[in-house]
Amino acid sequence: MEEAQVLGVLTALGYSGELTKEGALSQEAEQGPLSPCFTAACSWLVCELKAVSPLEECLTPTTGPENAEAFLLEVSGLLSELHCPYPSLTTGNATSRLKDKESSLRLLLFLGSELQAARLLRSKQSPQERQQAPKEAGSGDEVSRELRALCQALGMAGPAADASMAALFGDLELKIRDISSSLPEDAVGNPLLTRSLESGQWERLEEIHQAMCMEYGWRRQMLITRLDVTVQSFHWSERAQQHGAAMVRLYEPLRDGLCSRPSVTLALLLSAREDLSVITKTTSQSSREKTACAVNKILMGPVPDRGGRPGEIEPPMVRWESRRSGSGGRKEKRRGKGRQH
Template sequence: MAANGTDAAQPTVDEVLLDGVYDNLETIGYTGPLLNDDTLSTAIQQGLSSTLYKELVLQLCASLQQLCSLECRVSSPQVPEDLEAFQLELRSLLREMDCHHKSLMESVDVLGDYHKRLLLVDYLLSELMAARLVGQDEDMDTGQSGSIPASLSAILRVYEIKQPPANVTVKQIFDKIIGSTREAVSKAPPAHLLPSLLGQSLSAEQWDTLDKINISLTSEYEVRRKMLLTRCDVTVQSFRWSDRIKGKEEEFSRVYQSHRQQLSGSAPVSLSRVLAAKPDLLTVEKTNSAAVRENTQCSVNKVLIGKVPDRGGRPRETRPPPQMPAFKTRTTDSQDQRKGGGARGRGGSKGRVQGSWSQGKKGGAKGGSWQQDKGSHGNQQQGGGKQKQYFS
């Protein structure tokens, strides 16, 4: 009986989560009506039918979108038909934030029961406080963003620690923060926090190397993001050519730009992600898995394309190129014709030379032939001004 009494006195997981949600609401500076335990529990039980619960979830999502530069947006459901779209947007936001709660990621109905609704608020509150811890608050951006005083000030605000006096050392401040962190972790339910994926401490040189790797990868992925955004702009620009857009150019631009401005070309990934990484990051889901297809499937995927005419283009069906005619050796007649044509072209010069020698032989007087050639040569020299002879 004593054992049964002891077991009955132990709080349940939901009761521990509810106390943590109540404390976290006070930590983030919430001043609404949900600071009452009964009101908070009743709102979580009612779910989306409760205006207070719905406004709390929307406010937490909006704050995370602003601090973490998230691309997914969660819109407020105006009519009951929008509840399904609201849950899809909520799941997309959780997926972008790498939510480690399987009960929220694997189920289509994110807000199906009391435990899921309570777990969702607890997760959003934890992520919001973590975002402020890493220095993404707007107050830090206007001040010394990224500096040690601004980061420490943000951590102290999260743990509701008063600003230390000037004589307190940095070590004392960190000891106070570590003690508050351990106290907050001890209040979490069992197996609520997964172990860190890093598993060991890094030296200063390793952190410096990791920072250089992060800068290089951020620069590369920034180029890829800008390329995808450029493709998106070109694709949307091609829609303007449709006749149905005529007279609606301003409305078309307004609707597109309202979404386009939310897409950033830079990849906001910092070294704090290394410390926050969990073992579930090693699990990579396929793009065609059921969990992924729940967010990517649409009515267009169910349209089957009918038979289309065959346009060919297969390599095995193409005709071979025309062949060159076979090589043939030249015949003897063609060679003789070429020689004969050349002889006719040089017939005048050849005839004179042969004629001089033949006359010398036939006439029997060699001198006559030489005199004839000499006279002929003299006549050519005298008449050289009239016509040049390049061949004798």
């Protein structure tokens, strides 16, 4: 793949980042996800694409090679949503892709072509369709998703495209106060976060949230991979091979519902109540009210002692196997020589 083709697409789209410098595209594409400049260019393309199309996934630019795996996981989800036709970008282990320069350039070219197509379709839309486009394009935005979910939970219509935020939050407050007045006292509880945060604190909290999402994303991906390997091992037996198609048909719908990206958002922090900060033992009376069953009342009789206490084990005796089994000791050799004389 020619670098001039990729650079021409980026320039035509209005990209003016580090990759436009002489020789930078070849050098950064060689490093792929290990390069912050390369990931920043991919993130820019996706942000531009989200502005003109209803895209859910996003790409977070990295700050160093240590964030490469998280970036690759995001790329995997993005390409799945965009139905990428290149097998080299969509097959195999998600954290092992973009290992060569050719794959990195292909990713830039694919994202660039998707952005060109989205902008072309948008230019052909009528003025009425363009007014609705920002609302649809923002469906992947976290704030928009939370607002729509809040309106749905309260039984209200979704936020109108021409409604101001002040009017929307005013209507939400009135609706929440109306519902809260009909609830019993202390039904909701006090919020866990009782103080207002400044802009810098929210930014810091967002950084912590992104770091935790990255960490737990890796853990979820590890568990999902273990599940896939375990299910694959079930197909090895001769009996399972006869029912392989049925097993796949039952497993795929369940597997499709598993996502490596955590669904925890900052909005859940605002909705958290004080009772979440109380650590209750599993053996406490309040917990046992929900977990007690008839099996717990069955008492086990005496069981044999299986040991397992290192302090009670006697040290082993020294065994001289060579003297017992062999006949080639030094004394035996001397005796043999004496007999010859």
